[in-house]
Amino acid sequence: MIALWIFLLPLIGACLAPFARRAARPLAIVVLAADAMALIRLWRQAAPADTTWLAAWTTEWVPQLGINFAFGIDGFALSLSLMACLVALAALAGTPGRGEEDGAFCGWFLLGVAAVLGVFLATDLFLFFVCFELMLLPTVVLIVRWGSGEARAAALRFFVYTQTGGLLMLVSIVGLHVVHHTATGVRTFDTATLAAMPLPGMLGHVFLIGFLAAFAVKLPMVPFHTWQARAYACAPTEGAILLAALMAKTAGYGLLRFVLPLFPAAAMDLAPWIVAIGILTVLYAAWLAYGQQDIVRVIAYSSASHLGYVVVGALAFNDLGRTGAVVQMVCHGLSVTGLLLVFAHMSRTTGARDLRELGGVWRVSPSLGAFVLVFVLATLGLPGFGNFMGEFMALAGLFQRFPLAGSLGAIGAVLSAAYALRLLQRTCFGAPTPPGGRAIGLPATSVLVSAALIVGLIWMGVRPQPLVDLVSVPTLTGAEQLAQGRLE
Amino acid sequence: MLSLLPIVLLAVTPIVLLLTISAERRHGLTATIALLGLGAALAAVPTAAATLPRDVTVLLHVDAFGLAYVALALVVAACVIVIGYRYVEVRERNPEEYYVLLLIATAGTSAMAFSTHFISFYLGLEILSVSQYGLMAYFRRDRFGTEAGVKYLILAAASAAFLLFGMALVYAELGTMTFEGMISASAEQMSSSIVLLGVAMMCASIGFKLSIVPFHYWTPDIYDGAPASVVAFVSTAGKLGVFAVLVRYFLVPTSPVSEALVAFVTASAVMSMVVGNLMALVQTSLKRLLAYSSIAHMGYISVAFLSFGEVAAEAVTFYLLGYTLASVAAFGVIMVLSTEPGRTSDLDRIEDYRGLIRQRPLLGGVLVASLLSFAGIPLTAGFLGKLYVILAGAQEGQWFVLAVLALTSVAGAWYYLRVAVTVCSAATDEAPSHPVPAALSGPTVVVLAVLALLVVVIGVYPAPVLAVVDLLHN
Numbered sequence: 001m002i003a004l005w006i007f008l009l010p011l012i013g014a015c016l017a018p019f020a021r022r023a024a025r026p027l028a029i030v031v032l033a034a035d036a037m038a039l040i041r042l043w044r045q046a047a048p049a050d051t052t053w054l055a056a057w058t059t060e061w062v063p064q065l066g067i068n069f070a071f072g073i074d075g076f077a078l079s080l081s082l083m084a085c086l087v088a089l090a091a092l093a094g095t096p097g098r099g100e101e102d103g104a105f106c107g108w109f110l111l112g113v114a115a116v117l118g119v120f121l122a123t124d125l126f127l128f129f130v131c132f133e134l135m136l137l138p139t140v141v142l143i144v145r146w147g148s149g150e151a152r153a154a155a156l157r158f159f160v161y162t163q164t165g166g167l168l169m170l171v172s173i174v175g176l177h178v179v180h181h182t183a184t185g186v187r188t189f190d191t192a193t194l195a196a197m198p199l200p201g202m203l204g205h206v207f208l209i210g211f212l213a214a215f216a217v218k219l220p221m222v223p224f225h226t227w228q229a230r231a232y233a234c235a236p237t238e239g240a241i242l243l244a245a246l247m248a249k250t251a252g253y254g255l256l257r258f259v260l261p262l263f264p265a266a267a268m269d270l271a272p273w274i275v276a277i278g279i280l281t282v283l284y285a286a287w288l289a290y291g292q293q294d295i296v297r298v299i300a301y302s303s304a305s306h307l308g309y310v311v312v313g314a315l316a317f318n319d320l321g322r323t324g325a326v327v328q329m330v331c332h333g334l335s336v337t338g339l340l341l342v343f344a345h346m347s348r349t350t351g352a353r354d355l356r357e358l359g360g361v362w363r364v365s366p367s368l369g370a371f372v373l374v375f376v377l378a379t380l381g382l383p384g385f386g387n388f389m390g391e392f393m394a395l396a397g398l399f400q401r402f403p404l405a406g407s408l409g410a411i412g413a414v415l416s417a418a419y420a421l422r423l424l425q426r427t428c429f430g431a432p433t434p435p436g437g438r439a440i441g442l443p444a445t446s447v448l449v450s451a452a453l454i455v456g457l458i459w460m461g462v463r464p465q466p467l468v469d470l471v472s473v474p475t476l477t478g479a480e481q482l483a484q485g486r487l488e
Numbered sequence: 489m490l491s492l493l494p495i496v497l498l499a500v501t502p503i504v505l506l507l508t509i510s511a512e513r514r515h516g517l518t519a520t521i522a523l524l525g526l527g528a529a530l531a532a533v534p535t536a537a538a539t540l541p542r543d544v545t546v547l548l549h550v551d552a553f554g555l556a557y558v559a560l561a562l563v564v565a566a567c568v569i570v571i572g573y574r575y576v577e578v579r580e581r582n583p584e585e586y587y588v589l590l591l592i593a594t595a596g597t598s599a600m601a602f603s604t605h606f607i608s609f610y611l612g613l614e615i616l617s618v619s620q621y622g623l624m625a626y627f628r629r630d631r632f633g634t635e636a637g638v639k640y641l642i643l644a645a646a647s648a649a650f651l652l653f654g655m656a657l658v659y660a661e662l663g664t665m666t667f668e669g670m671i672s673a674s675a676e677q678m679s680s681s682i683v684l685l686g687v688a689m690m691c692a693s694i695g696f697k698l699s700i701v702p703f704h705y706w707t708p709d710i711y712d713g714a715p716a717s718v719v720a721f722v723s724t725a726g727k728l729g730v731f732a733v734l735v736r737y738f739l740v741p742t743s744p745v746s747e748a749l750v751a752f753v754t755a756s757a758v759m760s761m762v763v764g765n766l767m768a769l770v771q772t773s774l775k776r777l778l779a780y781s782s783i784a785h786m787g788y789i790s791v792a793f794l795s796f797g798e799v800a801a802e803a804v805t806f807y808l809l810g811y812t813l814a815s816v817a818a819f820g821v822i823m824v825l826s827t828e829p830g831r832t833s834d835l836d837r838i839e840d841y842r843g844l845i846r847q848r849p850l851l852g853g854v855l856v857a858s859l860l861s862f863a864g865i866p867l868t869a870g871f872l873g874k875l876y877v878i879l880a881g882a883q884e885g886q887w888f889v890l891a892v893l894a895l896t897s898v899a900g901a902w903y904y905l906r907v908a909v910t911v912c913s914a915a916t917d918e919a920p921s922h923p924v925p926a927a928l929s930g931p932t933v934v935v936l937a938v939l940a941l942l943v944v945v946i947g948v949y950p951a952p953v954l955a956v957v958d959l960l961h962n
Contacts, residue, residue: 065879134866156906164898174879
């Protein structure tokens with residue numbers, strides 16, 4: 001039952017928010033905090049090496065097609081759900097309100113969060129798909145209604161890209177269902193049941209590509225990344241956090257949760273190709289980030305680059321790589337939120353977010369500069385922050401299977417240092433430019449939120465063991481054991 | 489007699505209408521009687537269902553499945569009357585015979601739904617088509633409507649001739665005029681060139697009726713020119729009769745499949761999806777956009793016809809249900825917004841709908857709900873219909889066709905969303921271009937709201953509806 005409530009709470013909040021008007025933001029924060037508390041309680045109850053679901057809930061939805069409304073939480077889902085709740089909370093707490101419009105805004109935002117949580121918790125493939133698609137609508141609304149610049153075009157492009165991937169995944173999901181039905185006469189969309197079914201011939205490869213299409217767009221992976229920078233740049237800050245910190249993670253989650261367990265053999269076959277694209281994403285997106293002038297675009301490409309590590313870590317098919325991928329997802333969620341929040345504050349107060357116009361913020365407001373410094377260092381993977389742990393483990397795992405790819409991936413760390421330091425140097429150092437001189441320190445709530453994010457990042461960097469324990473779950477290790485068996 | 493009661497009532501009502509009109513010309517009275525007739529026919533459906541299944545001469549076969557299609561057509565006609573009451577009143581000084589034609593058309597489509605024989609099918613089709621010519625050209629002040637009516641008259645007459653000639657050829661070779669006899673013919677008989685030619689001609693005619701590529705050219709012009717209320721009927725109820733026959737006889741697992749027929753359906757399904765969706769992308773008129781998108785929807789349904797058996801039949805029925813509800817709702821909104829006095833054509837440009845949801849939350853909401861359902865966004869009836877179609881296609885391993893379906897649906901989602909975004913965005917600085925009609929009448933509001941709600945409710949909790957659909961096809 002608790003699994004259902006974790007999904008329902010933000011959904012109920014989303015329905016109530018429009019009526020709360022000005023009080024919607026506090027309401028949404030309370031709802032998200034309650035959700036996070038529930039997750040933390042679940043975590044504390046969990047025995048370290050718990051093999052079963054921590055909580056699960058199932059009821060019939062469409063019995064004619066064997067569709068169940070089935071949620072389940074294991075350590076993996078728990079870690080990402082908790083991150084999602086906390087980051088969403090930080091996004092709302094760390095940005096100024098929108099007055100009367102806050103009701104509708106928070107409603108749509110919470111709907112997006114609920115959909116993301118649905119993706120993390122769903123154990124029925126159909127339900128997973130519905131939640132995966134449901135993320136789209138709130139995002140489009142947030143961008144179109146509260147975005148800036150070419151918001152409509154950006155939102156429609158984002159929609160078309162993700163919809164293409166999504167529909168190809170739908171065909172794959174239905175294909176799996178039909179193959180199972182033909183073989184056994186039982187209609188089901190249950191992930192575990194479908195994963196246990198052997199797929200004839202090359203069907204596994206075809207279906208895997210369908211799934212991969214959806215995740216490659218969402219993550220995004222090169223060459224499906226062209227929607228991303230525009231959408232991030234046009235979205236309101238909270239929307240950009242929703243996209244970067246929450247929705248991008250659903251792709252990495254889906255890769256580990258669905259693609260590898262459902263098609264282990266096909267994934268083994270295609271792993272070199274997928275890893276190659278992952279490494280390409282890491283390097284090329286970092287290269288793009290270095291060339292951008294818009295702060296949000298730098299963050300967008302850096303986020304694509306960092307999530308490339310998630311793909312290669314997952315495809316390493318070993319404990320180290322997978323753990324690294326999850327740690328990277330959680331830490332990237334925290335660090336990108338911090339970056340977006342402090343830079344949103346900077347561009348709000350200075351009226352500029354172009355690197356050519358900004359400068360000298362440190363001298364005007366050292367406190368703001370300090371926060372920028374910390375988040376930039378976390379992003380570039382300084383040891384001591386969680387991002388370093390994630391990238392290191394993912395690359396180390398990758399190196400065990402694909403040494404060349406592992407070595408190339410390490411270059412990404414150098415590139416990320418280059419663009420991250422450029423971001424820091426252009427905004428904070430030098431003589432204050434006219435816009436840069438207008439910068440003021442973060443308000444108290446934002447300081448609190450940013451400090452909390454930093455504590456989280458450092459905790460992950462110094463003591464990631466609780467998280468590592470949490471994500472060694474049988475649903476994920478099964479595919480690895482199969483892969484190891486095939487390798488030997 | 490009892491099993492035909494709905495059709496009998498449908499046939500009697502126009503006569504009653506004609507008599508009352510000759511005595512007293514009053515719009516309200518005529519519409520009320522027409523609605524009562526439809527209501528009575530709908531109420532007779534359970535009575536008829538108790539006697540099923542039953543053959544009525546060699547021409548008609550009344551079964552639960554056909555009856556369900558008839559019921560849906562009746563509901564569509566009733567919705568069109570309720571939503572379109574003010575619309576018709578504003579457009580035409582003598583609107584009474586409009587209802588006579590509408591009811592006769594409904595009777596025609598119902599007769600087709602029960603038909604087992606070429607003759608009954610053809611008669612039903614003609615009854616339907618001839619009333620539709622009249623309906624399209626009914627508003628005399630609307631010259632586009634007249635143009636649409638004439639266009640449809642010429643093309644539909646040609647297509648009917650094709651159908652008749654095709655039937656004659658099939659009869660000449662197989663010696664039977666029943667659909668049963670046709671599908672039970674041996675593969676050898678079916679592959680004779682005369683039968684093939686006959687079947688090809690029948691396919692052309694049916695393709696015209698359903699507006700499938702390459703027989704789709706009439707669709708955008710008719711949708712654009714004909715009154716919205718008539719389009720709402722023609723695009724939904726007018727197709728139900730044909731679909732009933734196709735589902736009943738050509739989705740059974742045993743029918744010998746001629747390879748030529750499969751190739752034809754594959755090609756026309758793929759082309760309908762591609763042409764419909766791509767052409768809809770560039771439209772600036774809402775009615776034309778809906779026309780091209782309806783071609784695409786027919787393409788999606790055709791994918792189900794590449795499969796056989798229960799799932800395919802359920803796919804078609806469920807898809808049609810979602811499509812019908814959403815279509816009537818969307819055209820209903822167009823009708824309601826096109827009722828300012830003196831207007832001779834429908835509110836057409838997509839730009840006219842900018843900011844609708846702010847000014848008319850209900851109308852905007854209904855339009856957005858139906859557009860999202862058309863686009864196949866999860867938790868709408870349209871999405872589940874699409875899922876069913878993919879299921880049917882996947883059963884036959886039609887991966888290529890399904891890939892086309894997925895990719896063209898993206899284009900579909902794009903143009904529907906574009907309209908939805910326009911409806912939801914703030915009106916531009918200039919005065920809102922769409923007229924704000926006087927207060928909506930209560931029944932119109934209720935019908936529109938119920939249609940939109942159904943689209944969403946069926947999408948969220950489809951189990952009860954699916955149970956009924958299951959029952960119909962077992």
